[in-house]
Amino acid sequence: MSTRNLLVELFVEELPPKALKKLGEAFAGGIASSLAAQGLAESGAAFEAFASPRRLGVLVRSVRSQSADKAVSHKLMPVIVGLTPDGQPTPALVKKLQALGADAGAASKLRRAVDGKAEALFLDSTQQGVTLADGVQKALLDAIARLPIPKVMTYQLADGWTDVKFVRPAHALVALHGSDVVPLQALGLQAGRVTHGHRFEAKAQDVSIPDADSYAATLREQGAVIASFAERRAEIQKQLAAAAQAVGGGARPIEDEALLDEVTGLVERPNVLTCAFDKEFLQVPQECLILTMKANQKYFPLLDAAGKLTNRFLVVSNIRPQDPGAVIGGNERVVRPRLADAKFFFDQDRKKTLASRVPDLGKVVYHNKLGTQGERIERVRALAKVIGAQMGSDHLAHEADIAANLAKADLLTDMVGEFPELQGIMGGYYARHDGLGEDIAMAIEDHYRPRFAGDELPRNDLGIAVALADKMETLAGLFAIGQLPTGDKDPFALRRHALGVVRMLMERKLPLAINELVAQALGLFPQAAPETTSQLADFIDDRLAGLLREQGYSAQEVDAVLALKPQKLGDVAQRLAAVRVFAALPEAPALAAANKRIGNILKKAEETVQLQVKPALLREPAEQALHAAMRDVTPRAGQQFEAGDYTGSLQTLAALRAPVDKFFDDVMVNAEDADLRANRLGLLATLHGAMNRVADLSRLVVER
Incomplete structure (x- = not known):
């Protein structure tokens, strides 16, 4: 089945500039994903979003005129419910078939198959593919309904009776599959191929789009509009940089992504102009001047090479007159009272000390x-x-x-x-x-x-x-x-x-x-x-x-360190780094598992565990060896810990792996003799405390 590119555009009154980027992305993405879901486009089909102050649009690549037919299987009910003993359809089955648009005669064509423990009846049919008009209509209405509209407007259509709710009044709808108009309706509009260009600089009031692929070029040439938000934004950035370079002295426009997005949402044909204000205003803190120019006028102040404000600023105009003098002069006149207000506030505020205001x-x-x-x-x-x-x-x-x-x-x-x-x-x-x-x-x-x-x-x-x-x-x-x-x-x-x-x-x-x-x-x-x-x-x-x-840092690493509730957060990064190095050691998994086992043993101990070991009660060679290793290793690890060498401390403790493994292989911790049991629990508690000063190593155990 042949495919062609699809264009959909809504032409509206001026959209809220701060929301335009999200509106454009949501409109385009919503239509493209809906077409893919209906089988009219491939999953993940390429599309291009368009969003200007007066339009939302999308060009979706390779859209089919109709989606492919697909086999559909409806599970109806168990055989014993749907058929009588002699194989005739029961009233329940007839009612179910009618609900699906089939008659009682379809009962003889039902498929029987085991479903779970019982045999069930299935109705197999072929669902006809979605037509382009129906699919795009659904995609458009769904996209409109899901737009992240900051505030909905209610307005009347030309008949004077019908109310429509949308972000701004809509005046035209374009829908083209290749060069063919797709018969859509939305917001009281009938789709065609005619849109409108720039309010003042379009070659003609109406701009006819010959086909989907020529949309952007036609709007640029005939309508004096850059339809793509991204392209228009890049053009503004390019012109801002060029204007700053022309000023010289290492001048650069202030960086503000939100302002750039907002200005992109205000103009259809950007034209950057350089303006100036009186240098006397530079006596006011530059933060004040920058804020008033950005927030109130949407200007881009120019900074010098040292980051200090200059008396030049850039304006992104929506028109390109042969003589821009009037536009420049107008903006310079508009900004002066704003800056004068800032200077007045600054001068008045300094007449009182901060202490007098408290x-x-x-x-x-x-x-x-x-x-x-x-x-x-x-x-x-x-x-x-x-x-x-x-x-x-x-x-x-x-x-x-x-x-x-x-x-x-x-x-x-x-x-x-x-x-x-x-x-x-x-x-x-x-x-x-x-x-x-x-x-x-x-x-x-x-x-x-x-x-x-x-x-x-x-x-x-x-x-x-x-x-x-x-x-x-x-x-x-x-x-x-x-x-x-x-x-x-x-x-x-x-x-x-x-x-x-x-x-x-x-x-x-x-x-x-x-x-x-x-x-x-x-x-x-x-x-x-x-x-x-x-x-x-x-x-x-x-x-x-x-x-x-x-x-x-991984969730395990973070959990291991924070489980100890460290009070001075300045060394948390060092602890995490130490844990990461320790976890990479070959001894780490066994020691972490042993540490978890020790913790569980200590939790289940019926008596109060004392942090002490009596060497005379160490009967088994394995517990004697572990105690000897601890006497050698833990003091060194403790010194490293106190010195802030957490990585070294954990690496030193890694030497305990072999004696710990041997201890658990050969020694019964919960011995019947109370003194032996208490001594072994004390040995484990001492080991547990030494091992968990940097982090709770048991949290590094990988659950399987």
Whole structure:
């Protein structure tokens, strides 16, 4: 059966730019997968997605005009139910056949086959293949129904009575199989071959598509539209780089994938233009200027070779006039009041010190069960002082108290009121203006870090202390009032806060015990229930385990190390590395299995096991040999462990494999003599403790 390429396009009013990429992928992928499921295209058939501000489309390769017929077998019922003793169909069988569209005469053609323990009746038939029109119609309607639409619109069709629900009003539907129109209907539209190009620069209002393969080229030539989202995005990147190079001086556009996607969703025919603003505005912190240009105007600010903001910016226009001067001038006029507002906010904010704003935080509600921001600051200060003292000195604790006290003061500034994304950053600028010193300014600026996965940590110890205190206060407070994340719902981003705590403790190798940190934080909240401590500790442990698995460690390796509940997370990476090296040793499987066996024996012991061995009670040669090996090996392994050489410690313990194997071959642990039994259990308990200082080696056993 011959195949041709299939094109489907919905022409609509301007789609939401931030959602366009996902809408285009979902529309194209939905149609392609549905066609494959119906047998009209091969599984995994190649397709190309199209998505512009005013269209969603897909070109699916090698689509059949009709899917192949296929044999279908329906199990009806057991023979004893469907046929009388003389072989006539029962009423139940007749009813079942009628439900399947067959008459009673089909009963004589039924196939009998054993099904389980009984013989059953089967109706074999041939199902006719799906026609192209029916299959594409189903695929289109299914794809429309499953689009990830941010907000559905309801609008009326031309008849004035019929309501349609879709992301935006749709005005045309194109469906071509090769050069033939596929008779589809959707959203009140009848499919044809006519679409529309660019609002202003198309050669004609209507653009007729001759065949599916020429869709993109025809739209580009006749409609002045780059239909492919990916192609349009690449074109914008290319033009941005060229415009920056033309400016010179190592200029480069700011990197922002989300902004690039959004702008790609705003234009059909991108044209990058270079604009400028007055250099006086560069006195304002560049974060403010960059944010207002990106968020409000969708511009690409230009940075110099050192990463500093220049007074040039790039605009992605949707038109290509012969003289772009009017477009450039218009954008320069539009951006000036935005930058002027930023300068005004910055100048006004510096008229008051951060310290003078702190009392007003007592008027700002943080949470109705946790009090005001002022009360919260006092809790963060208390925790920051404790952490600072544990990290270094009384001086660090004092500085942490000052920085924590001022950390939230910028929430009351005009700049942060206009741009909440700048909280912390503006606090750092205002702290420098107040003469508080670079360390405190950096700590205030960094105390929200890491803001997201992969974000940088605070740059100095003072910032780490305040950031840890801030995140732990948030976690403890919300856990204390029962606001735990559930499923995929985490409105207070507690998973992100916990991950930030884990990263700081691990990557900075801080001398802080996690359980002690949890207890100190929860101690600030008298309403916390006793079980909250274990809940919060387990929550942080889960984030740690997830992070380690993302870093490439196996579930077994992570489980083995975290089973010991290590308190200082700075050495977790070393423990994992040691476990990985140990697991590769030839002795590892036998020692891990023996370790698990020892653990089980100790758990089942009826008496209390003492961590001591009386050499005089070592009767069997195998237990004497194991004790002698332990006296030689475990002190060396212990010294290596204390020195932080976890890999060496586990490698040294590997020498115990042979005497351990011999012990289990020759010695009865649960001897009838109570003294012998207690001594052997003590020997095993001592061995168990020595073997499991780095990790729980029994977790490395591979279950078969």
